[in-house]
Amino acid sequence: MGKATGFMEYTREKATERNASTRINDWNEYSAPFSDESLSRQGARCMDCGTPFCHMGMELNNVTTGCPINNLIPEWNDLVYRGRWKEALERLMKTNNFPEFTGRVCPAPCEGSCTLAITDPAVAIKNIERTIIDKGFENGWITPRIPTKRTGKKIAIVGSGPAGLAAADQLNQAGHSVTxxxxxxxxxxxxTYGIPNMKLEKEVVERRVRLLTQEGIDFVTNTEVGKDISSEEINEQYDSVILCIGAQKQRDLVIEGREAKGIHLAMDYLTETTKSLLDSNFEDGQFIDAEGKDVIVIGGGDTGADCVATALRQKCRTVVQFGKHPQLPMARTEDNMWPAYPDVYSLDYAYEEAQKQYGRDPRQYLIQTKKIVADDNGNLKELHTIQMEKVKGEDGRFVFNEIPGTEKVWPAQLVFVAIGFEGAEQPLLKQFGIETTNQKVKAAYGEYTTNVEGVFAAGDARRGQSLIVWAIHEGREVARQVDTYLMGSTVLT
Known part of the structure; x- marks a missing residue:
């Protein structure tokens, strides 16, 4: 695949990004496309490695390795190297319904398991993927695929995230009527509302929804199943139902002073910001504003990073992100060897922006918030913290111990809680009579059937908070199961 000696002749080129100091003044995507020449060189680096671990799609130590949707990566790398972009698009679309999403926001576990990554920087798979699909839209190669026959079967999908959209796309192409x-x-x-505009511009999402609508899928918005329409009505109207409601129950802080004004859950902050941007370019004032404030983000993950980037664009005075784990090493450790995802230090877009703005990485490691203090009016005033050390206990498990004398007081007028998600929201599941385990839908992987006849579940609602590629994977898989349930066999791959 690629050029036989390409991996020796060419180096990995850094993804093109807009200047960190200037991009914080707008809400446009921070990334920029490679040139065709650069991407041809990157495609040439793909080795004829025999076993392409990049598309094996599995989990090692509970971390995704390779591509869960089994993209035919070496094939379209080779086609890009040869300048055969339309054929590369055809190969890409065989496995991925929405490369314009994964090519922008997927953490690219495929690159971590790239064979070249054993000794050198991986092939720039993610950037190649994004450019293939973008060229497809730019050149008019992506057109509505309207099914020629309809089965007469009606399917309701609850939730329009990547799992729901993937299932809808597949089932519509199989000839079913999908709402x-x-x-x-x-x-x-x-x-739309969980990923900030600077990572995924919403026109990209709207463009795909328009295409799906043209292909025959019916979208019903501003309608909460279980509230605006009952589960009984859904079951009566449709031959099958798929629950793709995500795992949006946010985990909250249980700490002294949590009731102070100025503490918000991260997804509320991100959602309100994006909605106000789309509705009125912030003219409506219906968002949490960090301008001129000292901001602290509690939680060291991607959602927390998005809060940092959002606060920077709102012209916050300072921003700090607290994480409970130590800083990651600069290179793989012995317990994190290839092909596992490289658990190493990186300066992601939000942190690069904060470093440019304030001269330092905003992340604070091994830190625990002990209490929150409000002023006399109940408004957030400060956070009290202590540093921790991570040590291995006698049973071999790691524990976190406080370090005496490391107490610190941090001024803050806004705190965003980004410490993860507990599972799927329960009221809808209870109305359908769905069995759950640890607040997730009880539905076996590969089968996706719930305890209720004709009702299936996929994506984060079933597996817990995960990657967009797993959501697409499960959306495609559940579509195959539903097609078989309705028709006795399936035409879907």
Missing amino acids: VYERADRPGGLL
Whole structure:
């Protein structure tokens, strides 16, 4: 695949990004496309490695390795190297319904398991993927695929995130009539309101929804199943139902002073910001504003990073992100060897922006918030913290111990809580009579059937908070199961 000696002749080129100091003044995507020449060189680096671990799609130590949707990566790398972009698009679309999403926001576990990554920087798979699909839209190669026959079967999908959209796309192409219910005012789920515009511009999501609509899928927004329409009505109207409601129950802080004004859950902050941007370019004032404030983000993950980037664009005075784990090493450790995802230090877009703005990485490691203090009016005033050390206990498990004398007081007028998600929201599941385990839908992987006849579940609602590629994977898989349930066999791959 690629050029036989390409991996020896060419180096990995850094993804093109707009200047960190200037991009914080707008809400446009921070990344920029490679040139065709650069991408040809990157495609040439793909080795004839025999076993392409990049598309094996599995989990090692509970971390994704390779591509869960089994993209035919070496094949389209080779086609890009040869300048055969339209054929590369055809190969890409065989496995991925929405490369324009994964090519922008997927953490690219495929690159971590690239064979070249054993000794050198991996092939720039993610950037190649994004450019292939973008060229497809730019050149008019992507056109509505309207099914020529309809089966007469009707399917309701609850939730329009990547799992719901993937299932809808597949089942529509199989000839079924698909209706997608979304409680928000726009389809897309977390693609629309959970991921900030600077990572995924919403026109990209809207463009795909328009295409799906043209292909025959019906989107019903501003409609909450279980509230605006009952589970009984859904079951009566449709031959099958798929629950793709995500795992949006946010985990909250249980700490002294939590009731202070100025503490918000991260997804509330991100959602309100994006909605106000789309509705009125912030003219409506319906968002949490960090301008001129000292901001602290509690939680060291991607959602927390998005809060940092959002606060920077709102012209916060300072921003700090607290994480409970130590800083990651600069290179793989012995317990994190290839092909596992490289658990190493990186300066992601939000942190690069904060470093440019303030001269330092905003992350604080091994830190625990002990209490929150409000002023006499109940407004957030400060956080009290202590440093921790991570040590291995006698049973071999790691524990975190406080370090005496490391107490510190941090001024803050805004705190965003980004410490993860507990599972799927329960009221809808209870109305359908769905069995759950640890607040997730009880439905076996590969089968996706719930305890209720004709009702299936996929994506984060079933597996817990995960990657967009797993959501697409499960959306495609559940579509195959539903097609078999309705027709006795399936035409879907």
